[in-house]
Amino acid sequence: MSDERISRITFGMAAFPDMLREIKDPPYQLFYIGDIDILKRPCAAVVGSRRTTQYGRSTAAAIGSRLAEKGVTVVSGMAAGIDTCAHMGALKGGGATAAVLGCGADVCYPRENLWLKEKIEEKGLIISEYPPGTRPERYYFPRRNRIISGLSSVTVVVQAGNSSGALITAELAAEQGRDVYSVPGNIDSRYNLGSNKLIKEGAIPVISPEDVLEPFGLNGMLSEEAERILGTTEKIIYRLLVDYGELTVDQICAKLGKPPAYVNAVVAVMEMKGVVFSALGKIFVANR
Template identity: 50%
Template sequence: MDETRKIGVVEFDSEDYPAQLRLIKDPPEKLYYIGDLQLASREAVSVVGSRKASPYGGWAAEEISRRLAASGLVVVSGMAAGIDSISHKGALAAGGATVAVLGCGIDICFPAFNRNLRNEIGKKGLLLSEYPPGVPGSRYTFPQRNRIISGLSLATVIVEAGVNSGSLITAERAVEQGRQVFALPGNINSFYSIGTNKLIQDGAYPLAFIDDIFDVLGLPKKDQQQRISGLGVEEQRMVEAVCQGGEVTVDSLCRTLGMKVWEVNSLLTILEMKGVVYSALGKIFIAN
C-alpha cells in the first residue's frame, strides 16, 4: 500500500455516498476508500472479465476502457489479474479516471504483483472497499464485492469469461440491479468466450462495436477527429483511403494500399471496433 494515502470512510447516510450505489437492494452500510471519492458518483461503466486473458480479450479490454475514459466516463473494475487490470491500465493510459473495487481490506494489495497499479489508482483514481483494513480476501468477499462493481455503473461489459468466471456473477448482479449488460462475442471454440457467448444467448447485448455502449446508453462519444488522430500509422493510411474514396470495397483498399486481403480485413475489424469506420452491403464508410 502507498502509506502516504489517507484511508477515508463514507457511510450510507452521508451525502457523499455514491448515488448509483444507493439504488441497489443491498448497498454496503460503509465504504472505505483511498483517492477521489467523487469518481464513484460520476457516470461509469464497468469492464470486467477472466483472470487469464487471451490476446483478443486483452486488446478489447484496453481499447474499450481507453474509449470510455477518453469520452469522460469512469471505468470501474476489480483490480484482479487479467481483464480487470488491463481495463484499469487502459483508462489510466487515456488520461481518464478509474475505480478499483477490492474484495479485501482497503489496506491490502491483492494480487500482490499489482502494487504499482494499486498505488497509481490511489493517486489518480479511487480504491474502494466495503471491508475495513486488515480483512483478507476470501471465496466469499470477492463474489460479494461484484455487486458494488455493477452497482456503481450504468452498464457492465463482460470482455471474456470462462464457465465459472467471477465476472458472470457481476453480470448477474447487474441484471438484478436493472443495469445494462454487454458481452463481447468470441470464437465458439475458445474457452475464454464460453461465458460471454452464453450471456449473449441469454439476452446480453452483443458488443459488436465499442460505439454500441454509447449508442445504447445514450452517452456522448469522443469527437471523431480526436479518435482518428490517436490511430496507428497503418490505421491512419486506411482511414485516409476510405475518406478519399467516400465508399470503398476491400478489393479497392487492397489495390490502393498494396496490402493483402487478410491484412485489410484485420485492420478494418480493429477500426470498426474503435468506431472509426463501418461496413454495409460490402462497402466501407467513415462512421459519423
C-alpha cells in the same frame, strides 16, 4: 484506521454514491483511497476472467481507454487479466478508474498488481466495504461484485469462461436493472464460453468500443458547427443534452462531478454560442 490515506463514508452521508443507494443490498460503509468524486461521473463496469487471451486483453484495454477518453469512470476489480487491462486502458486514456476490492483498501490483491494499485490511488479510486487490514477471502469477491455492478450504469463483460466470476457480476447487474453488454469471441475457445452465453441470453453484443458509449449518449457525432466551436467540457454537456433532451444544472453537475458554479459558467458560454437554451431558468436543452 491506522492508514491516514484511508477515508470512510457511510450510507447516510451525502458523499455516498447515489447509484449504490438504488441496489437491493447496499453496503453500509465504504473505505477508500483516492478521489471519491469520480463516482459522481457516469460509470461503466468492465470485467472478465483472470485467464484471458491477447484478444480479450487488448479489447478490455481499448474499451477502458475509450470510456475514459469520453469522461466515463471505468469500474473494475483490479484482478489479473481483464480487470487489469481495463484499468490500464482507462489510465492510458487519461481518465478515471475505480477498483473495488475484496479485501481492505490498504491490502493489495493480487500482490503482483501493487504497481497498478499505486497508480489508481494516485489517479483514481481504491474502494472497499471491508475495513482496513482485511485479508482477501474467497467468499468476499462475489459480495464485492454487487458493488462493481451497483456503481455502474452498464456492465461490460469482455471475456469470460463458464465459471468466471464476471458472470456473477453480469447477473447482479441485470438484477439491479442495469444494462449488460458482452463482447463476442471465438466459439471454439473455452475462454469465451461464458461471455458468448450471455449474448445468447440477451446481453447486448459489443462489436466496437464505440458501442459501450451508446448508453451515455457519447457515441453520436456532434454537428460540424458544434465540433468546431465547443470546448471539451462543452462537448460532453452537449452530448448529454442531445441524449436526455433536457437536464437541470444539478443533474449535469452529478454527471460531470463538477460544482454548480462551474457548470453554470460553462452553460452560459454555450448559450452565448447558440448551441443550448434555457427553459424555466433551470433546464438546458441542446439545439439539435
